[in-house]
Amino acid sequence: MAAFRWNDPSDAPADRELIDRTLSGDGNAYGVLVERYQRRIYRVAYAIVRDEAEADVVTQDTFVQAYTHLARFQGRSELETWLTRIAINRSRDALRRKKFVSLFIVYNDEEGEVMIEPVDDRPDPERQIMSLQLRVAIQRAERQLSSQQKVIFRLRHYENLSLEEIADHLGLRAGTVRAHLFRAIHKVRRELAAWRSQGGSNEAALQ
Amino acid sequence: MKQHYSEADLLDTYYTQPGESMPVMMHLAECSECASRYERLERKVRGLAACEHDKPETFWARQRLSIMRKVEDVRKPSIFVRSARYVAAAALVLILGGVVTRREPAKAPQVEQQPITIETHDSTDPWQSEELKDLQPVVAWESWVDDETKKNGDRS
Numbered sequence: 001m002a003a004f005r006w007n008d009p010s011d012a013p014a015d016r017e018l019i020d021r022t023l024s025g026d027g028n029a030y031g032v033l034v035e036r037y038q039r040r041i042y043r044v045a046y047a048i049v050r051d052e053a054e055a056d057v058v059t060q061d062t063f064v065q066a067y068t069h070l071a072r073f074q075g076r077s078e079l080e081t082w083l084t085r086i087a088i089n090r091s092r093d094a095l096r097r098k099k100f101v102s103l104f105i106v107y108n109d110e111e112g113e114v115m116i117e118p119v120d121d122r123p124d125p126e127r128q129i130m131s132l133q134l135r136v137a138i139q140r141a142e143r144q145l146s147s148q149q150k151v152i153f154r155l156r157h158y159e160n161l162s163l164e165e166i167a168d169h170l171g172l173r174a175g176t177v178r179a180h181l182f183r184a185i186h187k188v189r190r191e192l193a194a195w196r197s198q199g200g201s202n203e204a205a206l207q
Numbered sequence: 208m209k210q211h212y213s214e215a216d217l218l219d220t221y222y223t224q225p226g227e228s229m230p231v232m233m234h235l236a237e238c239s240e241c242a243s244r245y246e247r248l249e250r251k252v253r254g255l256a257a258c259e260h261d262k263p264e265t266f267w268a269r270q271r272l273s274i275m276r277k278v279e280d281v282r283k284p285s286i287f288v289r290s291a292r293y294v295a296a297a298a299l300v301l302i303l304g305g306v307v308t309r310r311e312p313a314k315a316p317q318v319e320q321q322p323i324t325i326e327t328h329d330s331t332d333p334w335q336s337e338e339l340k341d342l343q344p345v346v347a348w349e350s351w352v353d354d355e356t357k358k359n360g361d362r363s
Contacts, residue, residue: 030278034271042270056270063274068281135255156222158256163223178223185222189215 012036015079023071030070034063037080041087047158048091048151049098058094062087081168088151088169095147137191144187152177153184211238217245221252 013021013032021029041062046055065086066073073082138157142150151170155161163181167174212220212231220231235242
């Protein structure tokens, strides 16, 4: 496959041009689009599914689905937005499948946690433990969320998308997104409170 | 006594978009203590959320290759699929052709035929005159006898 690189970004053909070339049978043009957006799509997919292999599959499926429906892309939104929407829908499907499979798996709450120490510019061991607890609280809270809440919370938490962007991607009103997000945060707070009652300190965790 | 926001409130503010939680943001603008706590919280949560996206270029190249292979499969369906399409198209043509040929042609609207009367009276025919019309059968019979006699005479 040819390497799709340009020295000057202004030399890079526009999305619309690449789409037109793809539709007229130029296979390489679509490769350029894939290279342009695959990182972004992978990041969104990973933010939702939280699994590298699954995010890879979702990314690939997103681009194949986009290719098959490329003729229907009207250009009313940016190609990136359109691709992101497809990726979010694919990720939601993956989450639902995962949820269905998890019905048949006995999950031990204490095990199976992959803990990576968060980056902290002040390597205080106690503070690192607190950060870890915050991470665990978020992970536990996420498990209690509905599929919709999970997607919204993760897009906000991991991808730092604005409420308007999330609403646009999911085809919801901003108020609905806010309500879902509020419920999700409420669960995170409950987890933090539960952890505090076990002897920790939220304040320390957040510092 | 100066009031401070709790870490839970600051967490809410962080997630539900800081710009829109005006009372909290106004407080943060005035209270340096809360502002620094909010800043630490923001850094902490972003740090927790950050995941490893700096994958080696080989990862992206492999992914791209895989995508393009799948796209190629979509673009150029296999020989089997193409053959199946041709067979299906041919079958459709045959079925449609059969339906068309079996279909009866529409009947033309029938026109009620009027009896055609031909005037047979010919004023120039002398046998139609009052004087000769009674003799016509006799003449016709004699003509017939004459022909038969001729035939018999030829045989003898």
